[in-house]
Amino acid sequence: MNINISEAIREAKIMIEPVAHEEALQQAKIFVSTIAGIDVGALLIHAEMMLLDEQIADLGEMLERRLKGEPVQYILGEWEFYGLPFYVDTRALIPRQDTELLVETALQMIQERGYRSCLDLCTGTGCVGISIAKNEDIQMTASDISRDALALAKENAELNKVNVAFVDSDLFQRINGKFDLIVCNPPYLTMDDMQSLQQELTFEPKLALYGGGDGLDYYRKIAWEYRDHLNANGMLLLEIGNTQAETVAALFDANTRVLIDLSGNPRVLVVEP
Incomplete structure (x- = not known):
C-alpha cells in the first residue's frame, strides 16, 4: 500500500x-x-x-x-508535562495541563520562602514531584498507595535524572518526619462522576480517580493528619475539582486561599496553618 x-x-x-x-x-x-x-x-x-x-x-x-476509546497518551506511552517527558500507562493517571498550576505554585513558594523539603502525596506518574525536583534543589519525597504507580514514578525519575525518595504509603500512613511543603493531587471524583465517566477515563486506574461518595474522602484524611508532617511556616498545596473549592477549604482549620487555572476554574487550594 x-x-x-x-x-x-x-x-x-x-x-x-x-x-x-x-x-x-x-x-x-x-x-x-x-x-x-x-x-x-x-x-x-x-x-x-x-x-x-x-x-x-x-x-x-x-x-x-x-x-x-483508549487515550492518546497511553497509546503513545509517553507524554509531556511541565516541559518534561514522562512515561505513561495504565498504572497511573495521565498527567494533565491543569495540574501544572500545582507545580508552578510549589516552585514559587520554594523560591520565595526558601523551602528545602517537599512531600508529594498520591504521586502517580511522579509528574508533580519530579517536575519540582527538576527545577529546584529540594529534598523530594514521593508516595503512593499503588506499588505499580510507584514503579512507574521511579522510571520517570530516572528518565528525568532527578533524585526522589519513594515511599509505599496510604497518604501519611508510612511517612516519617516533617516537610516544609506538601503537595497532593488526590482522587476527587464523586460516585456520580464515576458512573458517567467519559470513555477515555475508563482506561485510567479507578484508584487514582475515585474520592468517595462526595469526592472528599482523601481531603478529609489529609486535613486530619497533615499538621503532624508539616514544619513550622510550612504550606500544603492541594489540587481540587472545579466545584470543590468551598467544601474542601471548609475541612481545614487554617488560612486558605484558592488559585484559578488558565481555564478560569478553581484548581489549587493553598493551606497555611
Missing part, C-alpha cells in the same frame, strides 16, 4: 473522528508524526514523503486502539 504523510493524516482523521471529534486532526498528526519519526511541526514540509509498510501497520494499530 502506497500512501504519503499528507494522505495518512487525512485518512487517520476520518477514521478517528467518531471518538476524537474536534481533536481528530491534531491527534491524527500526533500519530503520523510518531510513526514517521518527524516532529508535528515539520509534517507539512514532509507531506509528500511515502510511508513504509511497517509504518503504515504501526499507524493502523494505533488508530484501532484509539477507536476503542
Whole structure:
C-alpha cells in the first residue's frame, strides 16, 4: 500500500473522528508524526514523503486502539508535562495541563520562602514531584498507595535524572518526619462522576480517580493528619475539582486561599496553618 504523510493524516482523521471529534486532526498528526519519526511541526514540509509498510501497520494499530476509546497518551506511552517527558500507562493517571498550576505554585513558594523539603502525596506518574525536583534543589519525597504507580514514578525519575525518595504509603500512613511543603493531587471524583465517566477515563486506574461518595474522602484524611508532617511556616498545596473549592477549604482549620487555572476554574487550594 502506497500512501504519503499528507494522505495518512487525512485518512487517520476520518477514521478517528467518531471518538476524537474536534481533536481528530491534531491527534491524527500526533500519530503520523510518531510513526514517521518527524516532529508535528515539520509534517507539512514532509507531506509528500511515502510511508513504509511497517509504518503504515504501526499507524493502523494505533488508530484501532484509539477507536476503542483508549487515550492518546497511553497509546503513545509517553507524554509531556511541565516541559518534561514522562512515561505513561495504565498504572497511573495521565498527567494533565491543569495540574501544572500545582507545580508552578510549589516552585514559587520554594523560591520565595526558601523551602528545602517537599512531600508529594498520591504521586502517580511522579509528574508533580519530579517536575519540582527538576527545577529546584529540594529534598523530594514521593508516595503512593499503588506499588505499580510507584514503579512507574521511579522510571520517570530516572528518565528525568532527578533524585526522589519513594515511599509505599496510604497518604501519611508510612511517612516519617516533617516537610516544609506538601503537595497532593488526590482522587476527587464523586460516585456520580464515576458512573458517567467519559470513555477515555475508563482506561485510567479507578484508584487514582475515585474520592468517595462526595469526592472528599482523601481531603478529609489529609486535613486530619497533615499538621503532624508539616514544619513550622510550612504550606500544603492541594489540587481540587472545579466545584470543590468551598467544601474542601471548609475541612481545614487554617488560612486558605484558592488559585484559578488558565481555564478560569478553581484548581489549587493553598493551606497555611
